[in-house]
Amino acid sequence: MSKAAQKHGGSSAPPGQDDDICPVCKSARYLNPNMRFLVNPTCYHKMCESCVDRIFSQGPAPCPVAGCGRTLRKQRFRRQTFEDLQIEREVDIRRRVSTIFNRREEEFLDLRNWNDYLENVETLTFNLLYNIEVPETEAKLAAYAAQNSDSISRNAALASAEHDSTEAAFAAQKQAARVRREESLREDEEDRQDRLREDREAQERIAQGSTAKVTLKKSTARRKDGAKGAASSGNAGPSAAPAFEIQGLKPVAAPEPTKAYDPFGGLRIRSEYFAQQRSCEHPWLDKAKNDPAIVTGGYDVREYCARAMVEAFAGMGVFVDDEVGTGGGQAAATERAAIAAGTDNRTEDVL
Amino acid sequence: MILLNEDDIYRSSTQYKFWSFTLDSLSSLRNTTNTLAANGVREAVLQQKQKSAGVGNIEDVTIDCLTVEEEQKLVGFYCVKAMQLADFCDFPTNVKVRLVPSCPFAYQIADVSRAAQATAVQYLKRFYLSNSPMTYHPKEIMRSAVFLSTKTENHYTSLRSFVAKLPKTTADDILAPEFLLTQGLRFTFDVRHPHRALEGGFMECLAIARGQRGELLKNTMMRIGSSEHWKKGAAKDTDQLVARIQGAHGRAKDTLKTSALLTDVYFHYTPSQIWLSAFLLADQPLTEFFVESAMPANSDMKQRLVNVLRGCAKMLSASLSADPGDAEMKELMEIDKKLYKCRNPEKIDLVSMNKAAKREGGQEGELDEKVIKKRKLEREQKADDVFGPPI
Structure with missing residues (x-):
């Protein structure tokens, strides 16, 4: 707390604690310096801690403030956050409403709908705040909560995830800043050590009177560069964190589950002229099948067979005279070639 | 999902797209190439004569150019020579399981050498569809084609060891026509062999x-x-x-x-x-x-x-025999003699052509340092100007 605040007579006590007399038992802070005031969010009447203990330890009891008489429980008494109890109450109500009406803007088709929704919620809140039609409003609230429990819990999960991510980003930023600070401190320290050592060496040299070659001092900037290079290669962990974070990014909806990768992009090879059989025999291949020089590397002789088979028939039905010669044929050919060209290399890889 | 059959796979190859012709289109292509090359030769010879004889003393030169058939015979002969060269260079012809030197773990079952040989021949044939022996002599292109095919067919041979096997050849002789050759092949190196x-x-x-x-x-x-x-x-x-x-x-x-x-x-x-x-x-x-x-x-x-x-x-x-007889050899000698007289004089020295096409041009010492420096400066200025020089 600043000096100015103290000068104006304000104390460093939390809000609601600067009254000196308890409205229930009339005891003063003068007699009990440790006196603390508590409120109950049912009626927001203030009383001291010892009164709460005294009146409500036996169980629920009516509020001791004259003219109130509402039943209070000890469990719900708490320290107040705001100086003004009206505000305390409003915040509580708004918090309660917003946990139920937690729709998001992206759920609405257009801005108009979103604004209408907000207005409705605000009317409800207003009614609760100023005690207008309270039972109807409460009924509305309960009905809405019952009907939309799914979306409420979903949005609550989203909100908490957002909260977590901002927290994490914030923590990461802090951590990065700390690391930077430490690093710069360390650098300064090293710098100092270096300078000291150099000075000592120079002194020794002078003392010995040797004519050893005078080494030029590294400039501070260069030394720093070198140190930085060493540091970054040493601990790439925390210093590799990005220097700044973009906050408040719109959280992206979970992507669709990815399909199995298809290296051919939907193209299939259908052999028209031969039945693809994986076992083929060839006098050359007998030796190759069991040669460790070939098998160890992972080469499968059947790959060769498959390739040879496809090559044996590739183009059997392509009649160059007809397809290349006439204009129409050429066009058809290029069209088909274009279809095939998209997968040119990839199909070959497989064969 | 698109289904492809074997024919579509072949249709996707460059051999189908660029190197498939009907009988008529092939012969007309060869005729065009021959005519263009002959015109080029005449023009070049005329220019050379003008230069040496000075202005005003121009006679109409008549040059006896090769015909398409003669060109074909010559190229065919050098195709045979390319095969012999591949054999001679110990690219083994027997079929065996080879270790591919570039990737020691990948083994390939293929007759690499035969493929190299066959590919070299096809390179020559493809090259001389759009070029004429009158422009570029097949003897020079042939060596380059064999060397290029060793590279494209995974039968790596070092240039030095390749040159060592050839008489009166330098590394430059092999490399100079290489870009020309790849250009003539339209940069399609894939040959589908049977x-x-x-x-x-x-x-x-x-x-x-x-x-x-x-x-x-x-x-x-x-x-x-x-x-x-x-x-x-x-x-x-x-x-x-x-x-x-x-x-x-x-x-x-x-x-x-x-x-x-x-x-x-x-x-x-x-x-x-x-x-x-x-x-x-x-x-x-x-x-x-x-x-x-x-x-x-x-x-x-x-x-x-x-x-x-x-x-x-x-x-x-109806193919040529792989081993030309005496009569054929005599005919080929005649063609070669004729070719000696009708070569394009501008394109004879491929090595210096290649050098001139390169950045600094010429041999070392030919340009003094000032010129080199000036060119370098110009290049740098050009590089600075994003949108190029003013129109």
């Missing part, structure tokens, strides 16, 4: 013969009668059938190694058709049976395919 396809067909035939594709097919195969090279009639047992297939396979392989390379079949037919044609030459009834078994049942393509195969087989059997 060799591996033949092995595939052979395996399929063996599978049928051993009854792996059903007894019915096997029995039909057993009943196939005699052919030109198989005089024993229908096979009595599986071993005989296998022997018949092996014989046909061997003969087809020989055809593919020589005639298929020296003729234009690569331009007119697909690898699948080429090996089937070679097989047809080796054993006709067997091939016809095979085609029938491979085709879908209700297709009318069979007859069409057989006709195409006959055409291809005819072309294969």
Whole structure:
């Protein structure tokens, strides 16, 4: 707390604690310096801690403030956050409403709908705040909560995830800043050590009177560069964190589950002229099948067979005279070639 | 989902897209190339004469240029030479399992050397579709083509060891035409050969013969009668059938190694058709049976395919011999002599052409440092200006 605040007579006590007399038992802070005031969010009447203990330890009891008489429980008494109890109450109500009406803007088709929704919620809140039609409003609230429990819990999960991510980003930023600070401190320290050592060496040299070659001092900037290079290669962990974070990014909806990768992009090879059989025999291949020089590397002789088979028939039905010669044929050919060209290399890889 | 069959796979190749021609389009392309090259030669010679003789003393020069047929013979001869060179350079011709030096863990079953050889020949043939021997002499292009094919076919050979095997050749001689060659190939290095396809067909035939594709097919195969090279009639047992297939396979392989390379079949037919044609030459009834078994049942393509195969087989059997006789050699000498007189004088020195095309141009010491520095400065200024120099 600043000096100015103290000068104006304000104390460093939390809000609601600067009254000196308890409205229930009339005891003063003068007699009990440790006196603390508590409120109950049912009626927001203030009383001291010892009164709460005294009146409500036996169980629920009516509020001791004259003219109130509402039943209070000890469990719900708490320290107040705001100086003004009206505000305390409003915040509580708004918090309660917003946990139920937690729709998001992206759920609405257009801005108009979103604004209408907000207005409705605000009317409800207003009614609760100023005690207008309270039972109807409460009924509305309960009905809405019952009907939309799914979306409420979903949005609550989203909100908490957002909260977590901002927290994490914030923590990461802090951590990065700390690391930077430490690093710069360390650098300064090293710098100092270096300078000291150099000075000592120079002194020794002078003392010995040797004519050893005078080494030029590294400039501070260069030394720093070198140190930085060493540091970054040493601990790439925390210093590799990005220097700044973009906050408040719109959280992206979970992507669709990815399909199995298809290296051919939907193209299939259908052999028209031969039945693809994986076992083929060839006098050359007998030796190759069991040669460790070939098998160890992972080469499968059947790959060769498959390739040879496809090559044996590739183009059997392509009649160059007809397809290349006439204009129409050429066009058809290029069209088909274009279809095939998209997968040119990839199909070959497989064969 | 798009379904592709084997034909679509072939249609996706550059060989189909850029290097397939009909008979007419191929010959017209060659004629155009020849005419253009002849014009180029005349112009270049005229210019040279003007330069040496000075202005005002220009006679109309008449140069006896090569005809398309002569060009063809010459290129064919150098194709044979390329094959011999590949053999000589110890690119082994026997089929074996090779270790690919670039990736020691990947093994490849392929006759790499034969592929290199065959690829070199195809490179030459493709190059001389759009270029004429009058412009670039095949002797120079041939060495480069062989070297390039060792690279594209995974049979890596160092330039030094390659040059060491050739008489009176420097590394520059090999490298200078290389870019020209790749340009002539339209940067498509993939050549689809029928060799591996033949092995595939052979395996399929063996599978049928051993009854792996059903007894019915096997029995039909057993009943196939005699052919030109198989005089024993229908096979009595599986071993005989296998022997018949092996014989046909061997003969087809020989055809593919020589005639298929020296003729234009690569331009007119697909690898699948080429090996089937070679097989047809080796054993006709067997091939016809095979085609029938491979085709879908209700297709009318069979007859069409057989006709195409006959055409291809005819072309294969009319190939140049791989070993030119004396008369042929004499003719070739004549052509070469004629070529000596009608070469394009601008394109003779490929090595210095190549150097001039490079950045700094010329040999070291030819340009003084000032010029080099100036050019460098100009380049840097150009690089600074994002939108290039003012119009």
